[in-house]
Amino acid sequence: MEDATPSRTALGVARMRALHQFSPQAGLFRDPYAIAILGEAAPTAQELEQEDERRRRMRLFVTARARFAEDWLAAAVRRGIRQLVVLGAGLDTFSLRNPYPDLNVFEVDHPATQAWKRKCIANAGLAEPSATTFVPVDFERQSLSAELTAAGLQSTEPSFFIWLGVVPYLTKEAIFKTLSWIAGVPGSEVVFDYSEPAENRDAAGQAALAFHAARVAAVGEPWISFFVPGELAQSLHGLGFDETEDLESSDIAARLSRTPTERTANSGGHIIRARRST
Template sequence: MEDASPSRTALRVARLRALHQFSPQAALFRDPYALAILGEAAPNAGELSQEDEHGRRMRLFVTSRARLAEDWLAAAVRRGVRQVVVLGAGLDTFSLRNPYPDVTVFEVDHPATQAWKRQRIAEAGLAEPDGAAFVPVNFEHQSLAGELAAAGLKPDEPSFFIWLGVVPYLTREAIFATLGYIAGVAGSEVVFDYSEPAGNRDAAGRATLAFYAARVAAIGEPWISLFVPDELAKSLADLGFNDIEDLDSGDIAARFARSPSTKNNSGGHILRARRSI
């Protein structure tokens, strides 16, 4: 993305979450602010009839990862976690919907995208939530730890990190620097999604990768980092994460009863990693 412009992929993802509210699967992820925060850019119900298979799959992946992240967050809150960090928040509305009055939400994003979001909140007539802090950070050039501490994050207490739709766009160095920081406090946890390289995918997965990689590259936000699951799991363990759950597309569909789990590999994953000790 350009330094002075908000992320166009963030807008696309927000429109998928909003469109989902009209779908027969809306119960998977309900978001009462998804349409309002988009304003005139919000989709209408009629767009569902124009949705092709690529669009349907991406919409379900986007909403499934959000649902999983918030389900796993609920478990973390029950364990006593009271800090949530949304990395690369885009137009995500969790801070507006936060059901936990004693949980502080830190929204981290590129400065241009975050300024755009705050403008969208204001123009929608919504109030910025009291229990949230907006933290502008360029992931590739600024210290996440330093900026979060300055915003009030307690670095010696565990946090839950939601990092959706971001990892493929970052260098491996930036990714593992962030993961190393998260693993630095026992009890901290992260949820992120990633994609496998073409060589690891079935035919449908290779076609999906080619389609979406070309699409995001065309708007100047190319995918940079892809991962082999076993290699990623080892890297996470080396950082100190000892509780890892990695769901592929078949696992995700089975989790929400859209279909039985299959061995097909379309390449998309949602992963949860926690350092429990």
């Protein structure tokens, strides 16, 4: 992503969330602001007819990961968490839908993308939520901890971090620096998604990786970091996380659906929750 240009992939993800609202699986993740925030860029219901299988699977993964993240957040709020940090928020609308009066939300994103998001909110005739603080940060060049602390995050209090659709685009150095900081506060929890390398995937997973990787690379936002599940689990444990849950993409929708969902041996996409409980 160029410094002065909003993220093209953030727009793509937002359009998938909006399109999902028209789909037969809309109950998986309902978002009343997903269409409104896009304005003229919003999809129409007819676009569902143009979805091929790869796009449909990606849409379901994108919406299911959001549903899981918000379900895990609900459990954290019940445990007493009162700070949420949405890393790489894009056009995510949780802050507009926030049902927790005592939850302070910090939205972190690249300055250009965040400015675009705030303009989209205004153009939709929506008010910026009073419980949300917008924090512009370039993950590769600025200190996340310093910027969040300056914005008012209580860095000694546990927080919940939602980090979706971001990790594959960052260097491993930047990824582990962020995870190490999160693990430094007992009680903090992070949910993020990641992809396995091609050699770990079955044929369908390799084809999906090639297809989607080519699309994001074509708009200047290539995937650069991949992880092997067992190795990632060891790294998280080494950072201090003592509780993890890792779901592969072919299991995610099935766990949220009342009907069986088709699956492959290893399609390669994951969502993982990691918590430092002590």
